[in-house]
Amino acid sequence: MLKTLEQISTESKFVNPFWEYKVDKYKMPTGRISEYHYVNSRGAAIIIPITDNNKFLMINQFRYLNRRTSLEFPGGGIKDKMSPLENAKKELLEETGYTASSIRLIGEYNPYNGVTNEMCHVFVAEGLKIAKTIETDDSTMLGMTTHDESEEFEILELKIQEINNKIIKADIWDGMTLAAWAIYSITN
Amino acid sequence: MLKTLEQISTESKFVNPFWEYKVDKYKMPTGRISEYHYVNSRGAAIIIPITDNNKFLMINQFRYLNRRTSLEFPGGGIKDKMSPLENAKKELLEETGYTASSIRLIGEYNPYNGVTNEMCHVFVAEGLKIAKTIETDDSTMLGMTTHDESEEFEILELKIQEINNKIIKADIWDGMTLAAWAIYSITN
Numbered sequence: 001m002l003k004t005l006e007q008i009s010t011e012s013k014f015v016n017p018f019w020e021y022k023v024d025k026y027k028m029p030t031g032r033i034s035e036y037h038y039v040n041s042r043g044a045a046i047i048i049p050i051t052d053n054n055k056f057l058m059i060n061q062f063r064y065l066n067r068r069t070s071l072e073f074p075g076g077g078i079k080d081k082m083s084p085l086e087n088a089k090k091e092l093l094e095e096t097g098y099t100a101s102s103i104r105l106i107g108e109y110n111p112y113n114g115v116t117n118e119m120c121h122v123f124v125a126e127g128l129k130i131a132k133t134i135e136t137d138d139s140t141m142l143g144m145t146t147h148d149e150s151e152e153f154e155i156l157e158l159k160i161q162e163i164n165n166k167i168i169k170a171d172i173w174d175g176m177t178l179a180a181w182a183i184y185s186i187t188n
Numbered sequence: 189m190l191k192t193l194e195q196i197s198t199e200s201k202f203v204n205p206f207w208e209y210k211v212d213k214y215k216m217p218t219g220r221i222s223e224y225h226y227v228n229s230r231g232a233a234i235i236i237p238i239t240d241n242n243k244f245l246m247i248n249q250f251r252y253l254n255r256r257t258s259l260e261f262p263g264g265g266i267k268d269k270m271s272p273l274e275n276a277k278k279e280l281l282e283e284t285g286y287t288a289s290s291i292r293l294i295g296e297y298n299p300y301n302g303v304t305n306e307m308c309h310v311f312v313a314e315g316l317k318i319a320k321t322i323e324t325d326d327s328t329m330l331g332m333t334t335h336d337e338s339e340e341f342e343i344l345e346l347k348i349q350e351i352n353n354k355i356i357k358a359d360i361w362d363g364m365t366l367a368a369w370a371i372y373s374i375t376n
Contacts, residue, residue, distance in 0.1 A: 002340055005252045014202070014209070016225040019303060021202070021209060026252060029340070037204040038253055039227065039303055064193045064214060065226055065305040066298060077302075107355075110254055111363035112300035114265075115207060115227055117253040120363065152190055152217070164374045167295075175299035175308065178367035185373070186352045 003029035041118035045088040046075030046180045049125040057096050060154040072174040084121035092125055096155050101127030107183040111176050122180045191217035229306035233276035234263030234368045237313040245284050248342040260362040272309035280313055283341050289315030295371040299364050310368045
């Protein structure tokens with residue numbers, strides 16, 4: 001039986017516009033007190049949008065921290081008092097321009113459980129309908145959206161085998177997308 | 189073509205024993221300057237250890253931030269000046285008590301790319317040989333190891349279908365393990 005680590009206190013060390021840096025004191029099995037430094041989160045949602053032709057919508061986005069573009073399923077952190085489902089619908093619309101007639105939860109995970117308490121809820125969205133006009137000059141792309149001045153998204157439509165090939169070639173390197181894809185592939 | 193975000197400056201805001209909180213200023217496509225707050229990392233390694241009987245070693249560990257046990261592949265952040273491969277060997281030995289005659293890189297991902305620059309290297313370890321004596325009183329378990337007073341690991345040996353069943357039942361909720369499993373399942 002694994003021993004648990006007991007919380008003694010919690011403190012907000014720094015709040016930035018995107019996340020909160022917290023420090024907890026906790027008691028080790030030996031009785032000694034130690035500190036846990038972490039990224040406090042209200043949770044997240046990631047959405048696997050499937051078209052009526054059995055293709056998957058993915059977004060291509062420049063990721064500043066690794067200075068490269070990343071092909072991902074849409075998603076994001078939960079803001080305000082939204083439920084994971086409300087957040088999933090909002091992120092799907094903002095990032096792809098689509099709404100869905102059906103959204104179902106297929107699993108959840110913590111993306112980085114040594115450093116954050118974030119649980120990310122994985123949804124499958126079907127019955128997609130375009131809600132925002134988007135433009136494209138590239139036939140491989142469905143269009144492009146922006147939802148604030150720092151974010152810009154290319155929207156792509158891919159088959160299962162195309163996604164798997166992009167994983168084999170390491171063109172998909174977003175762990176949250178890979179984790180969602182593992183859950184989707186195994187539960188479907 | 190996606191616009192890139194250009195770094196203007198970088199600053200270490202806070203260093204704790206586990207990670208560093210950094211703030212960069214960057215230029216948006218519109219020219220406006222904004223801040224990026226992130227967890228700076230030297231990278232990580234995760235190891236998928238496969239026995240001669242085609243079973244997978246996994247570790248069960250209490251995860252403080254979500255107050256529950258988590259079944260995961262061994263791994264951890266890169267310390268000092270280790271290479272990802274050296275770090276993989278070290279984590280495998282410390283967390284499972286095994287060494288491997290063959291370790292190969294099968295992919296890499298960023299577990300949480302909105303918040304950290306960490307790239308996690310995924311290795312498959314084969315030709316496993318026990319290097320540390322471990323004890324167990326549970327026949328489903330290979331043993332138990334500890335490598336500092338806050339960490340304690342139960343070691344389990346699972347078949348592919350058993351891992352997939354644990355993903356279906358949401359008993360596996362560690363995103364880094366799920367991402368590594370997606371890469372392993374698709375590339376093998």
